[in-house]
Amino acid sequence: VCRKSTCGVRVFAFLLCGTKTFSRSSDQQSVRWGIEMAKKTFPLSKVYGLLEPGPVVLVSTAGKERPNIMAMSWHTMLDFEPPLVGCVISNRNFTFNNVRTSRECVINIPTVELAEQVVGCGNTSGRRLDKFAKFGLTSEVAALVKAPLIDECYANLECKVVDGKMVTKYNFFILEVVKAWIDSSIVDPRTIHHQGIGSFMVAGETIRLASRMK
Secondary structure (H helix, E strand, O other), X not given: OEEEOXXXXXXXXXXXXXXXXXXXXXXXXXXXXXXXXXXXXXXXXXXXXXXXXXXXXEEXXXXXXXXXXXXXXXXXXXXXXXXXXXXXXXXOOHHHHHHHHHOEEEEEEOOHHHHHHHHHHHOOOOOOOOHHHHOOOOEEOOOOOOOOEEOOOXXXXXXXXXXXXXXXXXXXEEEEEEEEEEOOOOOOOOOEEEEEXXXXXXXXXXXOOOOOOO
């Protein structure tokens, strides 16, 4: 329907007759200016795949028999300086006791070129396996912790546990980054991000916008 306004400008009004669908079921269709946006309920067990906060990392630890590597994606920044990182390490994982006992680890950040090794480390246990040897990764001596760096990763964060109050209930460790290393030759690294069982997203184009943050 079209009509003229008092100022001579045409005003268009769209009558969305017959397009709205109302339902009391959990899978409803919303109408936004005549465009149907179909949505359905999503399994709560898969919500984590929508909110994975950052890249998949490899956590290296020092053990009694040998160093170990664990793939991890449940982590989050907590503070700027000193950098504090919160992470969930299941008490069923071999790495859990290594971190809880030694109170230190290294967070190694891989790029997509190491995707196969990352998945391999995530699908195996260090209880009976030397993951450095199995997946062809190189250990390097860290500066401030006993846990080794993984040389093939483009960045390495030496960490110490500074708060373990939530470990027993939530398996949540708060780590302070005490030393950081980065391969400055890699520009805009293509990290990998876990979206669910066997599904990963690769970081793509980087955009830069104005920011007031210092």
